[in-house]
Amino acid sequence: MKRFAPLLLAPLLAACATLGAPSPPAGQAWLTTADETAKLAPQPALRPLGPAIGDEDIRLDPARRFQPVHGFGAAMTDASAELLSRLPEAKRRALMAELFGRANGGLGLSFMRLTVGASDFSRTHYSFDDSDTPDPTLSKFTIDHARQYMLPRTREALAINPRLLVMISPWSAPAWMKTSRSLIKGHLDPAAYAPFAAYLARTVEAFGREGVPVSMLTIQNEPDFEPADYPGMRVDPAERAAIVGGFVGPAFAKAGIRTKILDYDHNWDKPQLPLGTLADPAARRTIAGVAWHCYAGDVDAQSKVHDAWPDKESWFTECSGGNWSPKFGEVLGWMTDKLVIGATNNWSRGSLLWNLALDPAHGPHKGGCGDCRGVVTIDPASGAVTRNVEYYVLGHASRFVLPGAVHIAADRRGGDVEATAFVNRDGSRVAIVHRTKGSGAVSFAVDGRRYQFDLPPGAVATLRWPG
Incomplete structure (x- = not known):
């Protein structure tokens, strides 16, 4: 039987381990703009950009739970x-x-x-x-x-x-x-x-x-x-x-x-x-x-x-x-x-x-x-x-x-965006955000991962991540 050389085997095993690991979940987003060009319109998937680094505009914290929401x-x-x-x-x-x-x-x-x-x-x-x-x-x-x-x-x-x-x-x-x-x-x-x-x-x-x-x-x-x-x-x-x-x-x-x-x-x-x-x-x-x-x-x-x-x-x-x-x-x-x-x-x-x-x-x-x-x-x-x-x-x-959802913490770093957040019974996280001033991307920290979404002036968005 042909054997792999030791130097080639290690990276191959590492690659297989990486392929077998679950990918961080993508989020979904829906947008309504102040100029009515989008109304509850679905947006491209929110792909994680890597680990959260602490400077995100909004950080969801499901461990801090408040009132149930019907x-x-x-x-x-x-x-x-x-x-x-x-x-x-x-x-x-x-x-x-x-x-x-x-x-x-x-x-x-x-x-x-x-x-x-x-x-x-x-x-x-x-x-x-x-x-x-x-x-x-x-x-x-x-x-x-x-x-x-x-x-x-x-x-x-x-x-x-x-x-x-x-x-x-x-x-x-x-x-x-x-x-x-x-x-x-x-x-x-x-x-x-x-x-x-x-x-x-x-x-x-x-x-x-x-x-x-x-x-x-x-x-x-x-x-x-x-x-x-x-x-x-x-x-x-x-x-x-x-x-x-x-x-x-x-x-x-x-x-x-x-x-x-x-x-x-x-x-x-x-x-x-x-x-x-x-x-x-x-x-x-x-x-x-x-x-x-x-x-x-x-x-x-x-x-x-x-x-x-x-x-x-x-x-x-x-x-x-x-x-x-x-x-x-x-x-x-x-x-x-x-x-x-x-x-x-x-x-x-x-x-x-x-x-x-x-x-x-x-x-x-x-x-x-x-x-x-x-x-x-x-x-x-x-x-x-x-x-x-x-x-x-x-x-x-x-x-x-x-x-049956529960209101959870949505900590804001700046004053340009209003936000609230929830966790549903199935574990999915939901954030609702409104850009009150300014424009450009809004960053989110969710379950230790960083996500980003472009929110136009005056727009409202709902973002959801699976449980």
Whole structure:
């Protein structure tokens, strides 16, 4: 037998060992640019450039784990549900699969908000107990309005994505429960605290029987605001504490309802309001967390409440785009920074935009916002669907951050890029980044390896590495 010379054998063995060693994993990237030339567009594979050397712009650290994250989504308002329902069946099914599924590049939305009664994005103002006289036994309670469009479309979404998390919020208690005796303005009459708690319990139970399990609720949308032309109700912190701690919590416990109760459901500018509710011991025992909106203040308010009560969850539950901010690039950057990156970095477990769908006239609605924009726009005359900037903001997170993910550290070396990061249950790492200024390559340290990605000015990217 012919033998290899010793000097030739050693390098051959080394080469074989190198060939047998696993290669460092390549990452994937998707890009949306401020000038709209790329929208969730897949990019070339991210090949490792060698070992991380410590000067990377962003370093992912899966060992430093924070809150679990369920996902991202929008509200199935009456307006959204009606527009989706009126599409031709094949077109509706395709759009719903695109919004709630992940096959073929679907968004995979996994978080949804429903209204208890009417919001401004309803054709009429109503509650689930529109009695002309006090009805403390709720004899006239009905969810027929929700059965028309909202619940069927929510069931359809749940069939596509069974991990969809549903929360609910009333814009007003029934008029007969209020000091104003109207769905417009007013406080909840203390004599109606018990019927109101029963009203919420009945709603959760009724939705559940319709195939829509309710995971969370707030007792009032925007309780520090009394709108003049659509349902609303002021519920101050002491009132919320009394209602939740003394009535809603006990009513849910008696009925065996495990739906979580969140406080506040209002803007970042007044963290003292949820802190006021949480200062009450009975309410605090019942409240699972705090819900936030974007229309005033800044996202770091979420951390102020978390730092005071770290056992309470944080959820971001409403923000809308609209004609007041029409530029794609500006909305892309602001929403990504505040509602995806900022909300997550300030303890949010999920983020919701407002209307999932609106028509070209910003409706249907009655009162309230006359120039809001949906995640998609549906033209009821033609059936045309327009995917708005909000669609891409959500998609950069919802398509890649799966229910059960955990927020992990994404340490930044400079101030030109905002970032957040996650690890999914399958071990894959996901980073979402926005270039706030400058241009050029952004470097990443992931699992001891260096990667680089070119991020244009104002652009948003999602990067994913396998587990």
